[in-house]
Amino acid sequence: MLVLLAFIIVFHITSAALLFIATIDNAWWVGEEFFTDIWRVCHNNTNCTEIDDSFTGYATVQAVQATMILSTILCCIALFVFVLQLFRLKQGERFVLTSIIQLLSCLCVMIAASVYTNQREEIHNNNMFYQGTSNGNYGYSFILAWIAFAFTLISGIMYLILRKRK
Template identity: 60%
Template sequence: MLVLLGFILVFHLATAALLFIATINNAWWRNDLLSTDIWMTCFSNGSHCVNEFVEYYGDCIKAIQATMCLSVIFCCISFIVFVVQLFRLQKGQRFYIAGTLQLLSSLCVMIAASIYTNQQETFHTTFTLNSGNYGYSYILAWIAFAFTLISGVMYIVLRKRK
């Protein structure tokens, strides 16, 4: 049981790291000249970053920013709740609160990545952004969605044993 709990803790920390990287790092869309994320656009040398392009996207980008931030918050709170429940729950009870928070985090990541995917043409038709491809932060967001979903289901199924 101790090995299983160790695996779950490491899996949750890896998921949180993926969410942080996907939210903060500047690589949701890339081409030869610049890279952009949900916060700003940086030119290829990385020395000059502007947020005018991102502000041009309107309310969709604000929704993506909000849901990615919420996913990180839910994931961190879920980890804290899991550790608290680990010591406070009676034997045989399930980790429903931690699982529910992790599933909410998964839902937020899915919403953000889906909006970004749907609005990709709108976002990248300006200037030189139309030729390029998705960056690794976008891919990490989808991987984080799968990890948070798996983690949430694991918490709900997991029972506290001796």
């Protein structure tokens, strides 16, 4: 049981790390001469412009920013609640609260990645900050966001199924 518990904790910490990297790092949409994320646009690896309210798709980008931050916070809270419940719950009780919080984190990262996927063309084609960025590919931070979605979903389900045993 101790090995299973260690695996679950490592899996949850990995999910949180993936969420942090996907939220912070600058590689949601990349090309030869540029890279962008949900915070800024960089051309030639040096000329970076912060995304602000003068940006055409700012409301969409803010939605992605907010849901990614919320997802990361919820994932960290779920880990904290899991550790608390580990020592507070009686034998045989389920980690339902931890599961609910982790599944909410999963929902938030799914919303963020889905909104970015759906609105990416509008964001990159209709904005002066993104001139020349329509020809690119999804970067590793975007891919990590989807992997974090799968990890948080799996861990949320694991917490729901998990019972505290001797």
